[in-house]
Amino acid sequence: MKKIKFLIIMILISGSILGQTVTIEDYSPNRHNLSLGFLAGFTTGVGVSLKKTLESQKYSFSVTLTPPFFSDGKITYSSLGLTGYYNFNSNDNSRVFSYLSVATFYSDKLVTKCIYNENYYPVYCTSSYKVDARLNTGIGLGFEIVIYEVSFQMMVGYRVNTGTLQTPSTKLSIETGIAYYLK
Numbered sequence: 001m002k003k004i005k006f007l008i009i010m011i012l013i014s015g016s017i018l019g020q021t022v023t024i025e026d027y028s029p030n031r032h033n034l035s036l037g038f039l040a041g042f043t044t045g046v047g048v049s050l051k052k053t054l055e056s057q058k059y060s061f062s063v064t065l066t067p068p069f070f071s072d073g074k075i076t077y078s079s080l081g082l083t084g085y086y087n088f089n090s091n092d093n094s095r096v097f098s099y100l101s102v103a104t105f106y107s108d109k110l111v112t113k114c115i116y117n118e119n120y121y122p123v124y125c126t127s128s129y130k131v132d133a134r135l136n137t138g139i140g141l142g143f144e145i146v147i148y149e150v151s152f153q154m155m156v157g158y159r160v161n162t163g164t165l166q167t168p169s170t171k172l173s174i175e176t177g178i179a180y181y182l183k
Contacts (some may be wrong), residue, residue, distance in 0.1 A: 037179025043138030045081020
């Protein structure tokens with residue numbers, strides 16, 4: 001745990017040092033407006049992410065998509081997420097933000113149930129597919145560090161899980177991502 005804290009502090013310090021080396025000629029308020037990368041989390045979705053920052057630099061939004069995976073003609077997994085950001089403090093190399101996100105997850109799971117005898121040997125087994133469709137919503141805080149046009153995001157918040165194979169619950173949520181800012 002001490003190593004993780006040390007690593008986070010070093011990243012923040014290096015980000016602030018790099019932030020001080022930007023010259024007036026390099027600075028552009030619209031420099032980081034569009035990014036393409038990968039985002040993973042319970043409320044942001046999992047997969048390829050496209051993020052757009054609006055002209056005011058206070059609001060951003062991202063769409064995250066995992067293309068459907070097929071097996072035996074059935075969709076076995078898919079994910080779609082939409083996240084809105086409000087930037088509290090930002091410059092060319094870092095930003096602190098809050099987020100509100102919603103994501104859907106769809107999976108078709110093969111479930112096998114067996115009846116066992118007294119020697120734990122399966123006597124009779126049945127297999128069936130069960131659809132697990134989830135809708136997760138979340139809210140929280142995060143930070144982003146940009147090094148040479150590559151963005152590293154970390155977000156922490158709370159999520160509400162709902163789904164066909166589970167009862168609704170509220171849990172801690174951790175989201176992370178990496179992206180490349182397009183010029």
